[in-house]
Amino acid sequence: MPISFPNLANQILSPHALSRISTEINFNHHHRVAIFPSILQINLRSRSVNNHTSRRNCNQAIFAAATEDCSDTLEFESMELEKYAEELEVAAKAVHMACLLCQRVQESLLSKSSDQVQSKDDNSPVTVADWSVQATVSWVLSQAFGIQNVSIIAEEDVQALSENDAFGLLEVVTKTVNESLSEAPRFGLRAPPSPLSTSEVLEAISKCNSTGGPNGRFWVLDPVDGTLGFVRGDQYAIALALIEHGEPVLGVLGCPNYPMKKEWLSYHNSYRRIISRLTSETSESWDKGCVIYARKRSGRAWMQPLLHKGKTFVWPNSAREIKVSTIDNPSLATFCEPVEKANSSHSFTAGLAHSVGLRNQPLRVYSMVKYAAIARGDAEIFMKFARAGYKEKIWDHAAGVVIIQEAGGVVTDAGGHPLCFSKGMYLEGLDRGIIACSGATLHEKIIGAVDASWNSSSL
Numbered sequence: 019m020p021i022s023f024p025n026l027a028n029q030i031l032s033p034h035a036l037s038r039i040s041t042e043i044n045f046n047h048h049h050r051v052a053i054f055p056s057i058l059q060i061n062l063r064s065r066s067v068n069n070h071t072s073r074r075n076c077n078q079a080i081f082a083a084a085t086e087d088c089s090d091t092l093e094f095e096s097m098e099l100e101k102y103a104e105e106l107e108v109a110a111k112a113v114h115m116a117c118l119l120c121q122r123v124q125e126s127l128l129s130k131s132s133d134q135v136q137s138k139d140d141n142s143p144v145t146v147a148d149w150s151v152q153a154t155v156s157w158v159l160s161q162a163f164g165i166q167n168v169s170i171i172a173e174e175d176v177q178a179l180s181e182n183d184a185f186g187l188l189e190v191v192t193k194t195v196n197e198s199l200s201e202a203p204r205f206g207l208r209a210p211p212s213p214l215s216t217s218e219v220l221e222a223i224s225k226c227n228s229t230g231g232p233n234g235r236f237w238v239l240d241p242v243d244g245t246l247g248f249v250r251g252d253q254y255a256i257a258l259a260l261i262e263h264g265e266p267v268l269g270v271l272g273c274p275n276y277p278m279k280k281e282w283l284s285y286h287n288s289y290r291r292i293i294s295r296l297t298s299e300t301s302e303s304w305d306k307g308c309v310i311y312a313r314k315r316s317g318r319a320w321m322q323p324l325l326h327k328g329k330t331f332v333w334p335n336s337a338r339e340i341k342v343s344t345i346d347n348p349s350l351a352t353f354c355e356p357v358e359k360a361n362s363s364h365s366f367t368a369g370l371a372h373s374v375g376l377r378n379q380p381l382r383v384y385s386m387v388k389y390a391a392i393a394r395g396d397a398e399i400f401m402k403f404a405r406a407g408y409k410e411k412i413w414d415h416a417a418g419v420v421i422i423q424e425a426g427g428v429v430t431d432a433g434g435h436p437l438c439f440s441k442g443m444y445l446e447g448l449d450r451g452i453i454a455c456s457g458a459t460l461h462e463k464i465i466g467a468v469d470a471s472w473n474s475s476s477l
């Protein structure tokens with residue numbers, strides 16, 4: 019005979035608590051009862067408890083058990099809230115330090131023609147900033163969590179830096195790393211007791227030699243994403259994510275040149291001109307730079323403006339929540355894509371845009387700043403269709419994916435499947451390209467349009 023239990027029904031019970039309560043409870047007088055989670059009723063299975071006193075005892079016992087369960091649940095939920103809290107704080111601080119480092123290097127790079135830009139085997143650029151950020155973030159993570167507990171997969175290696183004729187470059191990197199680490203106390207982090215030597219810097223860079231995979235926990239770092247944008251004085255990002263059991267659980271994106279006025283995002287390749295025009299013609303200040311971060315399953319994403327000179331960082335005081343755009347009408351939506359045609363087919367996305375009814379000009383921006391733009395609500399769609407044979411790397415996407423999802427957006431491959439971060443350094447099995455949207459309506463339309471136009475494309 020089921021007895022309704024209004025007291026419990028008034029409790030805020032999570033599915034977790036309900037499923038735990040629904041497991042049978044044994045009472046010391048051996049009467050077995052069960053609470054059915056969907057209807058919150060107590061089913062007294064033994065006829066012998068039908069007398070009033072026993073039933074009352076039984077109810078009290080169940081109530082006590084359920085109350086205990088509720089407080090367990092609250093504890094569980096607050097544990098979930100606490101989960102990765104320390105990792106997120108250290109990661110956001112490390113990325114923030116890296117942003118300031120990159121701003122200094124970019125300034126010096128642009129002010130004098132220097133040899134700080136090198137070419138890698140695939141002809142892509144790498145700079146003092148790429149190596150210095152990798153060393154700095156690696157050192158900060160190892161310092162915070164213990165070198166033996168930290169596993170990192172990152173883009174750069176030490177090969178070019180270790181060659182005999184690269185000693186001058188290594189010295190510049192070491193100086194840049196030490197300058198950045200000396201700022202650690204501003205962020206409430208520990209600085210090294212004495213400046214790192216060149217070999218300690220090489221060690222910190224080459225410590226990032228994890229191969230990723232489905233097991234355990236590892237960090238994923240792109241020290242400078244959009245290096246081309248960086249050397250051109252344009253947009254770039256520092257991207258750090260933590261992956262556990264193959265799933266990104268937190269993401270941090272440093273965007274040192276992200277303009278607080280979103281209209282200025284589209285002035286790609288002409289920041290220097292804007293800055294000089296602003297400073298000479300208007301009183302408007304060039305307000306830029308932020309760190310964006312999110313923790314998986316928190317349903318929230320946050321943005322902090324970059325720290326001003328001389329200020330101390332207070333976590334997480336200055337952060338404000340960000341959300342994706344609410345626009346779901348394609349004719350009002352803006353899509354972003356890579357600047358370089360070589361990195362994504364502009365003609366294919368132009369065809370897609372036309373067939374879906376997108377009217378705005380594409381926003382071509384270097385780096386994962388495209389993910390940041392969707393998460394902040396400054397654009398609605400990001401598409402990337404690399405040439406056949408190119409394999410996307412996990413560090414180019416992990417942080418951005420967590421951030422967009424927690425800000426309310428959707429990210430999948432062009433087949434509508436989630437990106438797979440558990441197969442090593444590449445996004446294995448990626449179907450054609452990457453589609454990130456502010457919401458499901460736009461996402462479904464784009465996915466449908468890809469299918470319709472894929473076979474007639476030359477990709």
Ligand SMILES: Nc1ncnc2c1ncn2[C@@H]1O[C@H](COP(=O)(O)OS(=O)(=O)O)[C@@H](OP(=O)(O)O)[C@H]1O
Nearest residue numbers: 242243244245356357358360361383384385404408
């Ligand atoms: N051929 C090819 N196709 C596709 N993608 C490539 C290709 N080559 C490189 N990469 C990766 O693209 C990263 C930069 O992507 P972006 O979206 O910023 O492209 S763009 O610079 O705006 O054109 C860039 O990241 P960084 O090296 O960190 O800058 C690369 O990992």
Ligand SMILES: [Mg+2]
Nearest residue numbers: 240243244414
């Ligand atoms: Mg990259």
Ligand SMILES: [Mg+2]
Nearest residue numbers: 173240242243
């Ligand atoms: Mg990079």
Ligand SMILES: [Mg+2]
Nearest residue numbers: 142143173245
């Ligand atoms: Mg690179």
